[in-house]
Amino acid sequence: MLQHQVKNHGIPEMKINSMLGTAREFFHLPDEERLKFRSTDPNSVIRLVTGFQDKTRNIFVSRQSLKFHSHPVEEYKSQWPSNPPSFRENVGEYCASVREVEVAILEAISESLGLERDYIDKILKGHYVSINYYPACQESELDVTYGVRTHTDPTIITILMQDDVPGLQVINDDKWINVNPLPNAVVVHVGDILQALSNYRYKSLLHQAIVNCEKERVSIASYCYPSDDAMIGPAKKLVGKDHPAIYKDFTYREFHESMWRVKCSTAKRLDLFKARAD
Ligand SMILES: O=C(O)CCC(=O)C(=O)O
Numbered sequence: 001m002l003q004h005q006v007k008n009h010g011i012p013e014m015k016i017n018s019m020l021g022t023a024r025e026f027f028h029l030p031d032e033e034r035l036k037f038r039s040t041d042p043n044s045v046i047r048l049v050t051g052f053q054d055k056t057r058n059i060f061v062s063r064q065s066l067k068f069h070s071h072p073v074e075e076y077k078s079q080w081p082s083n084p085p086s087f088r089e090n091v092g093e094y095c096a097s098v099r100e101v102e103v104a105i106l107e108a109i110s111e112s113l114g115l116e117r118d119y120i121d122k123i124l125k126g127h128y129v130s131i132n133y134y135p136a137c138q139e140s141e142l143d144v145t146y147g148v149r150t151h152t153d154p155t156i157i158t159i160l161m162q163d164d165v166p167g168l169q170v171i172n173d174d175k176w177i178n179v180n181p182l183p184n185a186v187v188v189h190v191g192d193i194l195q196a197l198s199n200y201r202y203k204s205l206l207h208q209a210i211v212n213c214e215k216e217r218v219s220i221a222s223y224c225y226p227s228d229d230a231m232i233g234p235a236k237k238l239v240g241k242d243h244p245a246i247y248k249d250f251t252y253r254e255f256h257e258s259m260w261r262v263k264c265s266t267a268k269r270l271d272l273f274k275a276r277a278d
């Protein structure tokens, strides 16, 4: 499994619509209201990231995103925006529902690997949300404007909810394919941590988002990640004579730290933790 759209996940349609509506409202607020959350510190509890020019490739990355910690909801809620007034309630309810889906999927993944059902739950810590907003772009900017550049997520899994505007693309046999939104479905991506932990049985997904000239687009990414001290090398049960360990043991803290320190394409991020240099 690289990526799946999952329906009947149990998140009520009403909560999905409220979440997407609140997200849109937030990004329609006046600049000064949103920019209060701007920060370049990746460790801040909440931060707004705005569009920027990637000079090395001469492209404009148009995504704006509000990124924040969200589990447990009660611990972080007071630091979330109070404008629009529905934000804390709608986002809190959505996040609590997503968490349940996340745990169920992680249990199924653990079992599919022949590990104890709670193997991944045990190292699970947080849940980090990125509310992504892609303004409609001008036709003339199409060649130079990206939504989000090609990347893999530094997560165990990511649960992505998109509105009804297409934009997400995933790689399949070296070709980009569109993941057109299905009503109320969530997209589940495998992230880098699951790739390491599963000793490459699951492979993290290369994806990107393109922009649309007719309509703005909103997506909600829920990133599920381990605690700082969690060991995220291959599970011992998945290593043997026929399956040498592809990665060494490392902590999530080491991974996270190197992610910000070492400038390399996200697809190469895990190479730093390989058991043997090829
Ligand atoms: O908006 C999308 O479809 C993709 C967003 C994404 O890849 C992310 O937030 O990591």
Ligand SMILES: [Fe+2]
Binding pocket: 151, 152, 153, 207, 221
């Ligand atoms: Fe992503």
